[in-house]
Amino acid sequence: MAASMLKVAVGSRAYSSGIRDVLWKLGRLNHVAIAVPEMEKARSFYRDVLGAQVSEPVALAEHGVLTVFVELGNTKLELLEPLGPESPIRGFLQKHRDGGMHHICIEVDHLPDAIQQLRQRQIRTLSPEARIGAHGKPVIFLHPKDCGGVLVELEEA
Amino acid sequence: MAASMLKVAVGSRAYSSGIRDVLWKLGRLNHVAIAVPEMEKARSFYRDVLGAQVSEPVALAEHGVLTVFVELGNTKLELLEPLGPESPIRGFLQKHRDGGMHHICIEVDHLPDAIQQLRQRQIRTLSPEARIGAHGKPVIFLHPKDCGGVLVELEEA
Numbered sequence: 001m002a003a004s005m006l007k008v009a010v011g012s013r014a015y016s017s018g019i020r021d022v023l024w025k026l027g028r029l030n031h032v033a034i035a036v037p038e039m040e041k042a043r044s045f046y047r048d049v050l051g052a053q054v055s056e057p058v059a060l061a062e063h064g065v066l067t068v069f070v071e072l073g074n075t076k077l078e079l080l081e082p083l084g085p086e087s088p089i090r091g092f093l094q095k096h097r098d099g100g101m102h103h104i105c106i107e108v109d110h111l112p113d114a115i116q117q118l119r120q121r122q123i124r125t126l127s128p129e130a131r132i133g134a135h136g137k138p139v140i141f142l143h144p145k146d147c148g149g150v151l152v153e154l155e156e157a
Numbered sequence: 158m159a160a161s162m163l164k165v166a167v168g169s170r171a172y173s174s175g176i177r178d179v180l181w182k183l184g185r186l187n188h189v190a191i192a193v194p195e196m197e198k199a200r201s202f203y204r205d206v207l208g209a210q211v212s213e214p215v216a217l218a219e220h221g222v223l224t225v226f227v228e229l230g231n232t233k234l235e236l237l238e239p240l241g242p243e244s245p246i247r248g249f250l251q252k253h254r255d256g257g258m259h260h261i262c263i264e265v266d267h268l269p270d271a272i273q274q275l276r277q278r279q280i281r282t283l284s285p286e287a288r289i290g291a292h293g294k295p296v297i298f299l300h301p302k303d304c305g306g307v308l309v310e311l312e313e314a
Contacts, residue, residue: 015210015228026208028231032189032261034307042305049278050183050263053172071172072263074185074231098306101258104189106207106229121206148199149255150191 024114027107027157030135031069031076035089036099039066039081046070046077057081060134064088067134078105078134103141103151111138111156118142130156181271184264184314187292188226188233192246193256196223196238203227203234214238217291221245224291235262235291260298260308268295268313275299287313 036042039057047054053071060067064087070077080102082090092102108114111130119125124143133139133155142152193199196214204211210228217224221244227234237259239247249259265271268287276282281300290296290312299309 015212015226016204022208024208026229029186029189029229029234032186032258034305036305045305047173049275049280051179051181052183055172069172072183072186077186077261096306098302100301100306101189101261104234104258118206123206144257145255148191148193148202149253149257 023117024108024110027109029075030105030107030153030155031078032104033078033080033102033153034099035080035082035092035096035102037081037093037097039068039079042079042081042099043068046079058134059083063134064090065134103153105139105153105155107157108154109157111140111154114154115140122146180274181265181267184266186232187262187264187310187312188235189261190235190237190259190310191256192237192239192249192253192259194238194250194254196225196236199236199238199256200225203236215291216240220291222291260310262290262296262310262312264314265311266314268297268311271311272297279303 034042043054043057046052055069055071058067059065061083064082064084066081066083068079070079080089082093089102093099115125115130123146126141126143130138130140133153135155138156139153142154144151191199200211200214203209212226212228215224216222218240221239221241223238223240225236227236237246239250246259250256272282272287280303283298283300287295287297290310292312295313296310299311301308
């Protein structure tokens, strides 16, 4: 599965793409997730100080988070506050008491093929299977150690 | 400068906006910056494993970084490798040896007004003045302690 190279131009910048045996394609950035210790304080910052449109809070008990979306036109920020004692972001906030960037979510056009090919490239996933995410679509998280320290969520577009 | 509230609908989700004495408007997410310890390894991950279009590396000596842009259609990731002994991301990589998310950059339509109004709201900036960023436009960084733990760059659109 050797990657050959293709040079393309986007605007005035030279870009190159690796050509895989393509079973799936990477899409747009769906959101940047930000863990916050106090949702109303964070929501007020984005709404009242920066002037962004922010959603009402939505509790996702099965994911252990309270969520608020900040609309930025081309993409969203997803604010996450821990919900319940087993919340997966509680440990993160113990290390980052003011809050901080938690993960990025990129869309893919076919998640099962993406998972299969990424595993062939030794990229680990944090769960054995995709599950239904905050938008009602299948998602999976890739291991940050295999993604340059970044927790990457892939979401079926 | 009391903020009143306006409810609006974006898709099927209810959003609310704070109404400031508006001198400036928040725009789109320009990029998510990711600090990386080894640029070619990170570049290969996004290009060959995820199949994204990536730019050639560009050295920005005055900012102390080597940069690569990963094109995601609606926005970009900006990979940053330290350049020179005084690089501002060297300390970050000492704490996050695998790399990690470093800042988000949001566009504004009028940066001087944004800086003035944010300072009135007690949001500190990391430099006294805006300076020219990686895209040749004025930028300024907001203090992460005043932005819920997130380093926020504002860029004149």
